[in-house]
Amino acid sequence: MTQSQRLARPPIQFILGLLALLVAFCFKSVVTAPPNVSETLSTTGFDTKVAIDRLAWILGDERPHPVDSPANDLVRERILSEIKTLGYTPEVRDDFACRGSKRFGGMSCARVRNILFRAGPSGGGAALIAAHYDSVPAGPGASDDGAGVAATLEIAARLTGRKLTKPVIFLLTDGEEVGLLGASSFVRKDPWAKDVALAINMEARGTGGPAIMFQTSAPNGRDIAALTAKPVRTIANSMAADIYRTLPNDTDATEFLAKGYDVINFAFIAPVARYHTPLDNLANLEPASVGHMGGAALVALEGHLAGKPTANALEADVIYSDVLGRFILVMPKAVGYGLLGFGLLGALFAYVRSGPKGVVRALIAPLAALLVAGGVGFGALWLINQVRVESQWWFATPMAGRLLVYSSGLLGALIALWLCRGISPTRVLAGAWIWVTGLFLGLSIVSPGSMILAAPAAGLAGAGFLLTGMKIDRRLLQVIFGLASALVLLIFILPALDFAEVGLGFGLGWAFGAVGALLMLCTLAPIWQPETKLAGASLLTLLAIGGAFAWAAFTPAYSPEIPRPLNVQHWHGDGGDHAWVLGPGEEAAPTSMQALAPFKLASLRNSDSKRVHAPAPVLSGTPMPARIEVLAETKTAEGRTLKLRVLAPGADEVILSVPKEAQVRMLNGGSDGQAGGLTFDAPKALGLRCVGRSCVQWDLEVKLGPTPAPWITRAVLRKLGPEGDAIVKARPPWASPVQGGDVRVTNQSQKL
Known part of the structure; x- marks a missing residue:
C-alpha cells in the first residue's frame, strides 16, 4: 500500500x-444523572427516604387536590399535622386572591390557603423555602409539587433544634396551578413577606431527572454565592436563566422576583409527558430526583445562613455553569x-x-x-x-x-x-x-x-x-x-x-x-x-x-408510560346543542373513540377556535349555567363601569370569555375590588377564570366600552355523567387525561 x-x-x-x-x-x-439517595444523604444531610415517606402519608389515596377543593382540605390538614410533629407552629393565611396577566390577557381567581411557619430569629434577611401543595385536577401531583413539599418539610426537619443566625420562613403556597395565586397573595398581603431576602423555590415538570437550577434574580451575585458556598451537585448555567426570562413559563418564583427578592429556582423536568397527568404519582416519582433537588436547596440555604450581611454592597452579576453536574464554575x-x-x-x-x-x-x-x-x-x-x-x-x-x-x-x-x-x-x-x-x-x-x-x-x-x-x-x-x-x-x-x-x-x-x-x-x-x-x-x-x-x-408515539394527553369534555350550549370535545390540541380522535362518534376538527358554537368534536347525548341532570348579574353601572363619556356578580351554583370552575369588541380598559377581581387589577392600553379578547368552591359567587369590577357585547360564560363540573362512560372507556390505554381532566361544560352567551 x-x-x-x-x-x-x-x-x-x-x-x-x-x-x-x-x-x-x-x-x-x-x-448529568442525579446522585443516588445515599450520596445525597452523606454529602448534604438531606434524607430522601424520610422525605418521600412523609409525602406518601400527606397524599393519602393520591386523589387530585386542586385549589379550594375537599381533597385539598385533607392534604392541607395532613401537612399541618406533619409540621406540628416537627416542632413548628404553622399558620394558615386564608385569602380570596386574583392575579391578572397582560401577557395572557386575563385573570385568575380562587380562594387560597397558604401554609407558613418559621425558624430562627425574628426580623428581616430571611431565607424563604417555598413550594406549592395544590395539584391540577387531572393528577395527584406527587412530583408537581409534592416533591417540593417533601423537600421543604425535610429541610425544616434538618433545622429543628438549631440556633440560627438568620430567619428561615417556610411557605407552602396554594393555587399555584391556577395562576400563582398563593404566591401573589403572599407578596401582596402577608406580613412576613417584608422579611424575605432570598427565596428558594422548588418545582417539577416531570417525575424524574436531575435537579436543574434554572432561574435566578438579576443581578445574581448573592444568589450564586449562596448556592456555591459549599460544593453542590445540580445542573445550572446562566444561559438557561437568560433564556427562561424570555419564555412565557411561570412558577411562584415569578412573584418573588417581582417583589425584589433574590431567587434560586429548582426543578426536575423528565419525562415531560407525565406532567399534569395521573402518572404524576408516587409510583413514578424518582427518589434520586427528590433528593437531588432537596439536597441542592439545603446547600443553598446553608450558604445563605453562613453568608455575611451585604445589604448595602453592590451586587455582582456573574456567569456560571455546572461542570458535568458535579460542581459549579463561576466567573465575572x-x-x-x-x-x-x-x-x-x-x-x-x-x-x-x-x-x-x-x-x-x-x-x-x-x-x-x-x-x-x-x-x-x-x-x-x-x-x-x-x-x-x-x-x-x-x-x-x-x-x-x-x-x-x-x-x-x-x-x-x-x-x-x-x-x-x-x-x-x-x-x-x-x-x-x-x-x-x-x-x-x-x-x-x-x-x-x-x-x-x-x-x-x-x-x-x-x-x-x-x-x-x-x-x-x-x-x-x-x-x-x-x-x-x-x-x-x-x-x-x-x-x-x-x-x-x-x-x-x-x-x-x-x-x-x-x-x-x-x-x-x-x-x-x-x-x-x-x-x-x-x-x-x-x-x-x-x-x-x-x-x-x-x-x-x-415508531408508535404514545404508550401507557408516555401517553397522549387526551381529555373528554361534554359541552352543553345555550342553543340546546351537545358535543363531545377532545383536547388539548387538534390531533384526530383515536380509532376506538371515532367508532362511537364521528369526531372532526371544525368550528364549534361558543368557541373561538376549531376543536375536535362530535355530537353527544343530552347531559344527565339539570345543567346549571353560570350567569352574570349587574350590581351597579356608571356611564361616562368614555364608556361604562360595571360592578358584576357571577353566579355559578354547583360549578367547580367558571370561565368568562370577553370579546375584543367589549373594549375592556380596566379589570378588578375579588370582593375588595383590588385583587389582580389590570389596565389595558388597547382592546383585546380576555379570558377570566375562577376556580374552586368559592366561585359560586364571584364579584368583578370592569371598565369597558359603551356598546354591549356578547360574553361567553362556562360553568365547569369536574366529572362526566353516566352518558360519558362509553366514550371514556373507549379512550386507549396510551392516552391520558391532562391538566383539567374530563369535565362537563355548560356554555351560555350573555350581552353586557
Missing part, C-alpha cells in the same frame, strides 16, 4: 472520533468577555499565519457545517411531522430525535472538512474557533450568561493557537490543545443541550444539530488529515440519518 493510499483511508483515531462524538451527543444525559462577566476575546485573537493569529492557501474556504466551511446540519435536520423533522399525526412524537422516542439531529450535525462537520481539503489543519481549526468565539460574543449581546459555555474552552484554545508560533512541533500542539479545548467545550455545552432537549423538545432540533456541527468540527479538525477521503464516513452518516428518520417516523 502506498503512502497516498494510506492517507486516503480515514485514520483509526478519526473513525473512533466520529463514533465517540455521536455517542457523546446521544447519551449525554448519563453524565468581564472574565468571560476576556477569555472569548483572547480565544478569538488567538484563532485570528493562527489563521493569518497558516499560509496563503484556503483563506476563504476555511472561513466559509464552518458556516457550511451550520447550514447543512440545520437544513438537513429541519427538512427531516418537517417530513416526520407530515408523516405523523402526533404533534410531540419526540417525547416517546427522544433517542431517535437525538440520533437524527446530531447525525445531521456530523454530516455538516464532514462536509466542512471536505471543503477544506488541501488546507492546513491549523487554519481549519482556527476557522472553526473564529466562528465559535464570534458566535458566543454575538450571543452575549442578548444573553451574557451564554459566555460561560464557551469561555473556558476559548481561553485554552487561544493559548494553543498562540503557542503555534513557537519553534516546536506545531502538529503536536494542534492535537493536544485542539482536543483539550474541544473536550472542555463539550463538557460545558452538552449538559446545556440535554436540558434544552428535555425542556423544549425537538421542535427546535435542527438548531441543536447546527450547534452540534460546530462543536464536532472543533473536535474533528485536530485529528483530521487534509488528504483524508471522507466519502465513506459521510455515507455512514447518511445511513444513520435515514435509520433515525425511520425510527422517529414510524
Whole structure:
C-alpha cells in the first residue's frame, strides 16, 4: 500500500472520533444523572427516604387536590399535622386572591390557603423555602409539587433544634396551578413577606431527572454565592436563566422576583409527558430526583445562613455553569468577555499565519457545517411531522430525535472538512474557533450568561493557537490543545443541550444539530488529515440519518408510560346543542373513540377556535349555567363601569370569555375590588377564570366600552355523567387525561 493510499483511508483515531462524538451527543444525559439517595444523604444531610415517606402519608389515596377543593382540605390538614410533629407552629393565611396577566390577557381567581411557619430569629434577611401543595385536577401531583413539599418539610426537619443566625420562613403556597395565586397573595398581603431576602423555590415538570437550577434574580451575585458556598451537585448555567426570562413559563418564583427578592429556582423536568397527568404519582416519582433537588436547596440555604450581611454592597452579576453536574464554575462577566476575546485573537493569529492557501474556504466551511446540519435536520423533522399525526412524537422516542439531529450535525462537520481539503489543519481549526468565539460574543449581546459555555474552552484554545508560533512541533500542539479545548467545550455545552432537549423538545432540533456541527468540527479538525477521503464516513452518516428518520417516523408515539394527553369534555350550549370535545390540541380522535362518534376538527358554537368534536347525548341532570348579574353601572363619556356578580351554583370552575369588541380598559377581581387589577392600553379578547368552591359567587369590577357585547360564560363540573362512560372507556390505554381532566361544560352567551 502506498503512502497516498494510506492517507486516503480515514485514520483509526478519526473513525473512533466520529463514533465517540455521536455517542457523546446521544447519551449525554448519563453524565448529568442525579446522585443516588445515599450520596445525597452523606454529602448534604438531606434524607430522601424520610422525605418521600412523609409525602406518601400527606397524599393519602393520591386523589387530585386542586385549589379550594375537599381533597385539598385533607392534604392541607395532613401537612399541618406533619409540621406540628416537627416542632413548628404553622399558620394558615386564608385569602380570596386574583392575579391578572397582560401577557395572557386575563385573570385568575380562587380562594387560597397558604401554609407558613418559621425558624430562627425574628426580623428581616430571611431565607424563604417555598413550594406549592395544590395539584391540577387531572393528577395527584406527587412530583408537581409534592416533591417540593417533601423537600421543604425535610429541610425544616434538618433545622429543628438549631440556633440560627438568620430567619428561615417556610411557605407552602396554594393555587399555584391556577395562576400563582398563593404566591401573589403572599407578596401582596402577608406580613412576613417584608422579611424575605432570598427565596428558594422548588418545582417539577416531570417525575424524574436531575435537579436543574434554572432561574435566578438579576443581578445574581448573592444568589450564586449562596448556592456555591459549599460544593453542590445540580445542573445550572446562566444561559438557561437568560433564556427562561424570555419564555412565557411561570412558577411562584415569578412573584418573588417581582417583589425584589433574590431567587434560586429548582426543578426536575423528565419525562415531560407525565406532567399534569395521573402518572404524576408516587409510583413514578424518582427518589434520586427528590433528593437531588432537596439536597441542592439545603446547600443553598446553608450558604445563605453562613453568608455575611451585604445589604448595602453592590451586587455582582456573574456567569456560571455546572461542570458535568458535579460542581459549579463561576466567573465575572468581564472574565468571560476576556477569555472569548483572547480565544478569538488567538484563532485570528493562527489563521493569518497558516499560509496563503484556503483563506476563504476555511472561513466559509464552518458556516457550511451550520447550514447543512440545520437544513438537513429541519427538512427531516418537517417530513416526520407530515408523516405523523402526533404533534410531540419526540417525547416517546427522544433517542431517535437525538440520533437524527446530531447525525445531521456530523454530516455538516464532514462536509466542512471536505471543503477544506488541501488546507492546513491549523487554519481549519482556527476557522472553526473564529466562528465559535464570534458566535458566543454575538450571543452575549442578548444573553451574557451564554459566555460561560464557551469561555473556558476559548481561553485554552487561544493559548494553543498562540503557542503555534513557537519553534516546536506545531502538529503536536494542534492535537493536544485542539482536543483539550474541544473536550472542555463539550463538557460545558452538552449538559446545556440535554436540558434544552428535555425542556423544549425537538421542535427546535435542527438548531441543536447546527450547534452540534460546530462543536464536532472543533473536535474533528485536530485529528483530521487534509488528504483524508471522507466519502465513506459521510455515507455512514447518511445511513444513520435515514435509520433515525425511520425510527422517529414510524415508531408508535404514545404508550401507557408516555401517553397522549387526551381529555373528554361534554359541552352543553345555550342553543340546546351537545358535543363531545377532545383536547388539548387538534390531533384526530383515536380509532376506538371515532367508532362511537364521528369526531372532526371544525368550528364549534361558543368557541373561538376549531376543536375536535362530535355530537353527544343530552347531559344527565339539570345543567346549571353560570350567569352574570349587574350590581351597579356608571356611564361616562368614555364608556361604562360595571360592578358584576357571577353566579355559578354547583360549578367547580367558571370561565368568562370577553370579546375584543367589549373594549375592556380596566379589570378588578375579588370582593375588595383590588385583587389582580389590570389596565389595558388597547382592546383585546380576555379570558377570566375562577376556580374552586368559592366561585359560586364571584364579584368583578370592569371598565369597558359603551356598546354591549356578547360574553361567553362556562360553568365547569369536574366529572362526566353516566352518558360519558362509553366514550371514556373507549379512550386507549396510551392516552391520558391532562391538566383539567374530563369535565362537563355548560356554555351560555350573555350581552353586557
